[in-house]
Amino acid sequence: MLYNKFGDVMPIYKIADIITDIKPKFRYFESIAEDYLYTGNEPVQIKISIREDYIRKRAEKNTHLTLGNLESIFLADSFNKKILKYNAIFLHSSAILFKGKAYLFSADSGVGKSTHTRLWIKKFGAENVQIINDDKPIIRFIDNDWYVYGSPFDGGTGINKNIRAKLGGIIFLERAEDNSIEVLDKSRIFSRIYKNTIKFSLDDEYAGYMLNTADKLIKENYFYLLKCNMNIDAAEICEKFLTDRR
Numbered sequence: 001m002l003y004n005k006f007g008d009v010m011p012i013y014k015i016a017d018i019i020t021d022i023k024p025k026f027r028y029f030e031s032i033a034e035d036y037l038y039t040g041n042e043p044v045q046i047k048i049s050i051r052e053d054y055i056r057k058r059a060e061k062n063t064h065l066t067l068g069n070l071e072s073i074f075l076a077d078s079f080n081k082k083i084l085k086y087n088a089i090f091l092h093s094s095a096i097l098f099k100g101k102a103y104l105f106s107a108d109s110g111v112g113k114s115t116h117t118r119l120w121i122k123k124f125g126a127e128n129v130q131i132i133n134d135d136k137p138i139i140r141f142i143d144n145d146w147y148v149y150g151s152p153f154d155g156g157t158g159i160n161k162n163i164r165a166k167l168g169g170i171i172f173l174e175r176a177e178d179n180s181i182e183v184l185d186k187s188r189i190f191s192r193i194y195k196n197t198i199k200f201s202l203d204d205e206y207a208g209y210m211l212n213t214a215d216k217l218i219k220e221n222y223f224y225l226l227k228c229n230m231n232i233d234a235a236e237i238c239e240k241f242l243t244d245r246r
Contacts, residue, residue: 011038048079111173119232146167181225
């Protein structure tokens, strides 16, 4: 049995159906990952640990973050890289569960992806819309289908749920005075995904996994461009368009 530096038994986590051994040096991660604890007998698939001296060194230039917050960021980077071997990829987005399907809203910082998903809650009710993850949901091809997962890596928002749901669609947002939505041509999608996922140098072995997963994701799913303002009509127009295509 393994113990951490606090004398506690080392937990195992199940994130995106991937058995993960994460060894945090600070308690913050354990506090945000309780819903992902795993007590089964499946073998560990991913092991992650960040050196404490590395965290403390980086903290010198990130004084606005606690050591635990900073460690969680590094753990997220490592996790989101290693899951690429398991046909999984994270997308910087806000993901909702609506009518049994997961929809991801991705945008550049400041455009308002979180604001938009809250419009859905306002329009359709909290009993009908759940936010799966408000920053780093995971998309994975498993059981012969595409699923969206929550993860404890939520960008510090604290908004995540340990659930999975079939992917309904990925919507990229752009600010506009009037609301409109269209299906994106496949040739216009990869650059948007790459901008909002983990980056690699071309000689990194994981770059190949990322390219293969992104290519399969693009070929097998629908992507949309929603040009929108922050009025509740944006959610209504988007929902109607997506529902009509189901």
